[in-house]
Amino acid sequence: LNRIKASGLKLRFCTNETQATREKFVKKLQGMGFDISVAEVTAPAPAACRILKEHSLRPQLLVHDDLVPEFAEIDKANPNCVVIGDAAENFTYANLNEAFRVLIGMEKPVLISLGRGRYYKETDGLKLDVGAYMKALEYACDVQAEVVGKPAKMFFESALAEMGVPPQQAIMIGDDIVNDVGGAQRCGMRALQVRTGKYRPCDENHPHVKPDAYVNNLAEAVDIILQQL
């Protein structure tokens, strides 16, 4: 990261993290030694807030407690839509029924989902992610969620707009073949897949998505990018 910043290239961190505010997320990375600030992060919750404001939507939040501060400025009285994130322990039967009732009570239900992940791994095992609960509400209400976050095209477009860079001049580096590589490419960007983190060898035979190149790690991605300047 330091080499990229020193080169003068513009940089943005795109995350689907919805279990914490950007502040918390950034603090965690700073603690690990990364030079990163809140202003450099594109995340689903602020993107959702922009949509809510634009369309005068008042959300019923079905999100993690730690994410609620991101919606501090949003009017939540008398809700006319549902925003669902990775609510984890907040995915209770009662909370899901409550979100469902808001949706089914509307003529045209509006469901905004902070990502569409299927599951993720924690120290105590695999957990269902927001996408699974999104599908439950979609089916019950016969509605399609608007997905904010990777791999949504609009999410990458926000990040590009924040940098003031056209997609042809941007490159995505990520470990997730669908959310990072596929999403960025559909937006007109090039994309590298790192062979770390979520990467699995079977990703290299993915039926729909093919990265512009593979790299063994972030350092190697930086080498390649800086060579081309």
Next chain:
Amino acid sequence: LNRIKASGLKLRFCTNETQATREKFVKKLQGMGFDISVAEVTAPAPAACRILKEHSLRPQLLVHDDLVPEFAEIDKANPNCVVIGDAAENFTYANLNEAFRVLIGMEKPVLISLGRGRYYKETDGLKLDVGAYMKALEYACDVQAEVVGKPAKMFFESALAEMGVPPQQAIMIGDDIVNDVGGAQRCGMRALQVRTGKYRPCDENHPHVKPDAYVNNLAEAVDIILQQL
């Protein structure tokens, strides 16, 4: 019901009830004055038990506490499939993750769902039904559930086999346009929709399902059937 029984016609009660054993269900109806016995009821749980036995499947149960006795004779150690019903308060984050882990740990996940209802009404409001949670697990595990219960063809075929009657000689009476009428017709039976219970006037414009006739209530259905004998 008494008039049908007196006529000598064979009779079967087909229910998607999965919040209680057949015993409890029958007692409730007997309490309301209906002449009905457990042996006359076709319900999803016993149908699932037959499938489990046939394929040597050991289920992880994600069902209502009151339904568990229906699975008393089934080996549930070291599960190699998941059976999901309308678990209501048992649809906790922990229980859903546990069911998910059983499925995702299998090479070919087997998910058996006791119905595919979207939601239902209780005195304290609308509740998400088994179908919504089925969709969540289907999406997370990239698998399609085997649905037991109405409107599954196999479910109606079981009821017909129990009576020893071919579909052409049977008639379904129900209030649910898709689960009762559509399911029975796809099985080769005729079907009447009663204009009571779940019936909604918009059912009469349903895009795919058209009952053989409408009746105002069960008594009128019996009148019509007995007239044709």
